[in-house]
Amino acid sequence: MKRIITILILAFTLALNAQSNFEKGMQKAFKLWEDNKLNEAEQFFERIAAAEPDEWLPNYYVAQINSIKSWNENDLEVVNAQLTKAQDYLNNAMAISKDNYNILVMQAQIYTNWIALDGRTYGMKYSAKVTELYNQAYALAPVNPMVILSRADWNMGSARYFGQDTKPFCKDVEKALALFEDFKPELFHPNWGRRRAAEILESCNK
Template sequence: MKTLLSILIIAFISFFQIQAQSQYETGMNKAFDLWSSGESQQAANLFERIASAEENNWLPFYYAAQIKIVESFDMEDVVLKEQQLEKAQELLDKSKANSQPENVENLVMQAMLYTAYITLDPSVYGMKLSGTVTSLYEKALKIAPENPRVVLSKAEWDMGAARFFGEDPGKYCPEVKRSLELFSKFKARSAFYPNWGEGRAKMILQNNCKN
């Protein structure tokens, strides 16, 4: 009787675990669909709702932060952009809190967030954050030299720095090309693990690397 009861309890727990996982997957897929259809704000809100229900899961926080960071680059209102980045930092901090300290995906996203701040006011944030961005990419590259997003993002940052100092950004084209090779080999650790960047790499090559 005790054995039967134990089996029933295990089956009951497993059922609800499967149900919870199914709800998570459905929610994440819906959020990605919203994002891809241009409804980024709704997608970010849904990622946040998923995050509130998913204990110790960094991914929903990560994607909610990513949306706000990416969108901020096109924002012209300084006050709204700063508010957007402050919210993105809150979300990214939660992503970090629910992940390993040396998660390179979070390191790349933090570097992107600081880059967005630099575009907000280069005279203020350029000197303050440029060195930090470089350090973040160097740290990420040391941890995961074969991660395509690390290689691509660092190369794009280096290209921007080269332009700023009047140098040829084309010298970083080989790294962009290398990132494409890495994208072709990259295997995500899970269904929703970050896998973005390949299209960006192709666009950078087309626009900046003619040879």
């Protein structure tokens, strides 16, 4: 009996250490990101993802960083490599966490980046998928401000492209901004979009 208790205590201690290492690693990666050391943060998330194969979050953030990096990149080969890497890591996250609205939104954003890169090539391929992904995410998390904002932002962009009125979607952006006030995600979980919601709402009111 004493041996069993000792084994249980050892297993519990190892679990706590593993959790502590994961948390320390994530905090370090976010600090690098906060300091605008995007490449270093990305590499740190990659190491965490390799060390923690059951955690979807580091894979998600590698995907998000590469998605963000593609925004201001003009070299098509570089953008292609960034979005391909983003997709690879997001696929890892999907394999770990099913029906995850954060992952669905990130997938929609990666597809949107492809469309922005070459609308003629990727518009027909991905536009309907983006709409479907946002609808799926909304069905899973109808009061999540990031989901509501991203869906509204996409709908406004689509309306603008087809020469339609974007005003009907302003109420969704307003709702998202209000929800951000009390939004408290789990530790290390995605928490972005408040500033974007404020910017869009400001343009709505002009």
